[in-house]
Amino acid sequence: MSGLLKSSIGRxxxxxxxxxxxxxxxxxxxxxxxxxxxxxHGATFNQLSHFMGTNPMVQYVMQPIxxxxxxxxxxxxxxxxxxxRNAQKVKYAKNNGAANSTxxxxxxxxxxxxxxxxxxxxFIDFWFPEINTKFIQxxxxxxxxxxxRYFHELQQKFHNPVRVGAYIGAFAFLxxxxxxxxxxxxxxxxxNNKYTNGLKTFGKLYAILIPVGFMLIALxxxxxxxx
Amino acid sequence: xxLTLKIWRQKDANDKGQMVDYKVTDIxxxxxxxxxxxxxxxxxxxxxxxxxxxxxxxREGICGMCxxxxxxxxxxxxxxxxxCQLHMRMFNDGDTITIEPFRATxxxxxxxxxxxxxxxxxIQQAGGFISVNTSGNTQDANAIPIAKEAADKxxxxxxxxxxxxxxxxxxxxxxxxxxxxxVSQYALLPQGQVEATDRVLNMVKQMDEEGFGNCTNTGAxxxxxxxxxxLENIARMNSEFMKASLKG
Numbered sequence: 001m002s003g004l005l006k007s008s009i010g011r012x013x014x015x016x017x018x019x020x021x022x023x024x025x026x027x028x029x030x031x032x033x034x035x036x037x038x039x040x041h042g043a044t045f046n047q048l049s050h051f052m053g054t055n056p057m058v059q060y061v062m063q064p065i066x067x068x069x070x071x072x073x074x075x076x077x078x079x080x081x082x083x084x085r086n087a088q089k090v091k092y093a094k095n096n097g098a099a100n101s102t103x104x105x106x107x108x109x110x111x112x113x114x115x116x117x118x119x120x121x122x123f124i125d126f127w128f129p130e131i132n133t134k135f136i137q138x139x140x141x142x143x144x145x146x147x148x149r150y151f152h153e154l155q156q157k158f159h160n161p162v163r164v165g166a167y168i169g170a171f172a173f174l175x176x177x178x179x180x181x182x183x184x185x186x187x188x189x190x191x192n193n194k195y196t197n198g199l200k201t202f203g204k205l206y207a208i209l210i211p212v213g214f215m216l217i218a219l220x221x222x223x224x225x226x227x
Numbered sequence: 228x229x230l231t232l233k234i235w236r237q238k239d240a241n242d243k244g245q246m247v248d249y250k251v252t253d254i255x256x257x258x259x260x261x262x263x264x265x266x267x268x269x270x271x272x273x274x275x276x277x278x279x280x281x282x283x284x285x286r287e288g289i290c291g292m293c294x295x296x297x298x299x300x301x302x303x304x305x306x307x308x309x310x311c312q313l314h315m316r317m318f319n320d321g322d323t324i325t326i327e328p329f330r331a332t333x334x335x336x337x338x339x340x341x342x343x344x345x346x347x348x349x350i351q352q353a354g355g356f357i358s359v360n361t362s363g364n365t366q367d368a369n370a371i372p373i374a375k376e377a378a379d380k381x382x383x384x385x386x387x388x389x390x391x392x393x394x395x396x397x398x399x400x401x402x403x404x405x406x407x408x409x410v411s412q413y414a415l416l417p418q419g420q421v422e423a424t425d426r427v428l429n430m431v432k433q434m435d436e437e438g439f440g441n442c443t444n445t446g447a448x449x450x451x452x453x454x455x456x457x458l459e460n461i462a463r464m465n466s467e468f469m470k471a472s473l474k475g
Binding site: 004007008009010011012013080083084086087088089090091092093094095096097099100101102105106108180183184187188189190191192193 | 233235246296298299300304325327330331332333396398399400401403431432434435438439440441442443444445446447450451458459461462463464465466467468469472
């Protein structure tokens, strides 16, 4: 086991493992966000947000694991990118990459960087204010003017067309990242068998439906907001 | 057909190297790419210039010696062939063809289009073999029952000719298709089981030490491989490696 993360395959395996974890988190985030467009004026969304925001298991166990997973995936991604660039120091004068691979598969670092930029924006929008309210100001009530604040905060954020545009652009990059990443993670973990074609189809559906779903949720809130 | 060739010229391993333009005329569409290179070299020798150095041996598509990165693809635009089996009918009269050596830190250029692929030999020496008792009581391989599917897949993996097109075409210069094929051909057979753990650990260790990159599953190697080696072999190597790491 020693030195597993120093080997090329060990690193690939770790990338895949963290990717699976992040894809599972994404699905959970999507399901909760989807409740924000339920026709109950955010009641379900508020309940779920309050649970996720105040449950000790989520806050003190799952949240640190998630942050570690995100940081690990990005750091390992950069480490691999640097190593891969060193493996081909002299570039071809003419290279026809499109002849044998998809744009998504060749540009995971760029779609990944776009997602990283989005996460910074998303943290500024939602996560840092949450941390400030709960851990610095010590307000764990989840209330504002006697009502749950989560749905209201969400609506406020999606008032700005520039922010909605940035979110939609980021979700497009997320879709591209997932279109290659989903099946790639299975391959890295050694799963290439009779189920591979089915998994690839499922992966494509996941990679398109989840980001498009996030886009639609953002658009619904934008157009439902009084401008 | 008349062609313009843009060819990488490099005197030796220490030379900086550069692309040089050449013209060749009256090339038959039935020629192989290497025969076209022979015509160019004859022309260069007749005019007192240094011929272009390139690797070749069997010229039958089975030795894996000829390389070349032609118009942005390993072994050129055709599929399932090495450069010696690439025919000039794949090109048009008046075309400009860019010809470069395989590029990878682990495949340093020796001269012009010739690269040093002995890193593959060192990976093979690290574990790409089985130890067989040859003292006279060796068991007949045909007496060992092997499932048809396993035998077929092992044979498919064993068709790898070690040409290095997978490394050349990979944006990360990863050798995982080659190593995956070499690991798989033994991992699938009973004869390979005895040394299975050490084999995969040692071959992957050597592969990493040689400076090959990490596979990002673009699948380009599978497309460009002249022998159609499947990505399934990389997945098998990955699972063999993880199993061996947990054991070791």
